[in-house]
Amino acid sequence: MKPFKFHSPETATVAFQLAEKNSQYIAGGTNQVDLMKKHINEPNIVIDVKDALSNTIEIKKKGVHIGALATNSDVAENKSIKEDYPLIAQAILSGASPQIRNMATTGGNLLQRTRCPYFYDTAMPCNKRKPNSGCGALDGHQRMAGIVGTSENCVAVHPSDFCVALVALDAEVNIIKQDGTEDTIAFEDFHRLPGNQPQKDTNLPEQALIVSVFIPKKKFKNNVAYVKVRERDSYAFALVSAAAALELKNGQIKKARLASGGVAHKPWRWKTSERFLKGKQANRANFEEAARLAVAETQPLQNNTFKTALLQGAITEALLQCLSNSSTI
Numbered sequence: 001m002k003p004f005k006f007h008s009p010e011t012a013t014v015a016f017q018l019a020e021k022n023s024q025y026i027a028g029g030t031n032q033v034d035l036m037k038k039h040i041n042e043p044n045i046v047i048d049v050k051d052a053l054s055n056t057i058e059i060k061k062k063g064v065h066i067g068a069l070a071t072n073s074d075v076a077e078n079k080s081i082k083e084d085y086p087l088i089a090q091a092i093l094s095g096a097s098p099q100i101r102n103m104a105t106t107g108g109n110l111l112q113r114t115r116c117p118y119f120y121d122t123a124m125p126c127n128k129r130k131p132n133s134g135c136g137a138l139d140g141h142q143r144m145a146g147i148v149g150t151s152e153n154c155v156a157v158h159p160s161d162f163c164v165a166l167v168a169l170d171a172e173v174n175i176i177k178q179d180g181t182e183d184t185i186a187f188e189d190f191h192r193l194p195g196n197q198p199q200k201d202t203n204l205p206e207q208a209l210i211v212s213v214f215i216p217k218k219k220f221k222n223n224v225a226y227v228k229v230r231e232r233d234s235y236a237f238a239l240v241s242a243a244a245a246l247e248l249k250n251g252q253i254k255k256a257r258l259a260s261g262g263v264a265h266k267p268w269r270w271k272t273s274e275r276f277l278k279g280k281q282a283n284r285a286n287f288e289e290a291a292r293l294a295v296a297e298t299q300p301l302q303n304n305t306f307k308t309a310l311l312q313g314a315i316t317e318a319l320l321q322c323l324s325n326s327s328t329i
């Protein structure tokens, strides 16, 4: 690891004074330390934001505010999250291991880098790590690569489970920029598609800090499910995942939310499927059609066509599971 200066400021203002072009923030460190050890990030200055930001989970009438420093474990085990936002708890608990979730923070989870193997191998070309160097995955190992929204410059996926639930539930990201101004970014607009700038994962301005994530209160708590398909049953990133949330009345779908992980450079919403489901009866035939519509949007690569079948199954299963914990149909 390259030597660096380390600071633990007590406020965001001081963090911004310390930040410069080649500095990096660190929170739980579960991704950042690996990136530094593998010489993907080589900052001159590392700024620990643990004392500068909040870790509180505030339940308000309109929704919940999750501080950027709240750990994945604290969020998943929070009583109100479990009761009112169970999709969030399910998604988080499907990820990593208890030890990693104890360290991993909310802000860090949003900003974790892709798990594309070529990104972590500095001997290989990778446009995300080194712009204009090429993409090792285009003619290489594509098992973990995307099937929708990819570009000729990058086919990587965003690895988070938590973020899939957040995009499904119309969350927002509250940020503070280096000039001290605050802003809010709709979760759906937070992560980017690779296009011709795959080095940019998100629309977070340079040096800005994530302060919190807000999830609006909706009538989704009874009928939600997160289904994750992976190489082994725990401690593995998603090949594909599906987050489903339904608002039901007398067996009819009033509102549907459907999102996936493991398929795109950003947590992906299936809006055509959501529109199809709205007003329909909540039954297997309609769920299967919603899954088929989602798969129709995908363009798998040469070596990951198997993902479409997994996706179709995961979406159907997630929608069916929404009914098994239902109290409103």
Ligand SMILES: Cc1cc2nc3c(=O)[nH]c(=O)nc-3n(C[C@H](O)[C@H](O)[C@H](O)COP(=O)(O)OP(=O)(O)OC[C@H]3O[C@@H](n4cnc5c(N)ncnc54)[C@H](O)[C@@H]3O)c2cc1C
Pocket: 024, 025, 026, 027, 028, 029, 030, 031, 032, 033, 049, 053, 068, 069, 072, 094, 095, 096, 097, 100, 103, 104, 105, 106, 107, 108, 109, 110, 111, 112, 159, 160, 161, 162, 208, 209, 210, 211, 235, 236, 237, 238
């Ligand atoms: C072995 C392993 C398995 C894993 N499995 C899964 C999985 O199955 N599912 C899943 O979703 N995740 C998984 N993860 C990822 C893990 O959840 C993330 O590494 C973690 O959430 C990152 O949070 P952190 O606080 O440790 O971030 P850090 O590593 O500290 O930082 C990550 C990035 O975020 C930036 N950052 C952190 N906080 C802020 C902030 N408030 N504002 C601005 N920038 C900030 C840092 O500068 C850095 O760029 C796994 C990780 C490991 C190591």
Ligand code: SF4
Pocket: 114, 116, 117, 118, 119, 125, 126, 127, 128, 129, 134, 135, 136, 137, 138, 153, 154, 155, 156, 198
């Ligand atoms: S898919 Fe993206 S992250 Fe992976 S090698 Fe290609 S450019 Fe790099």
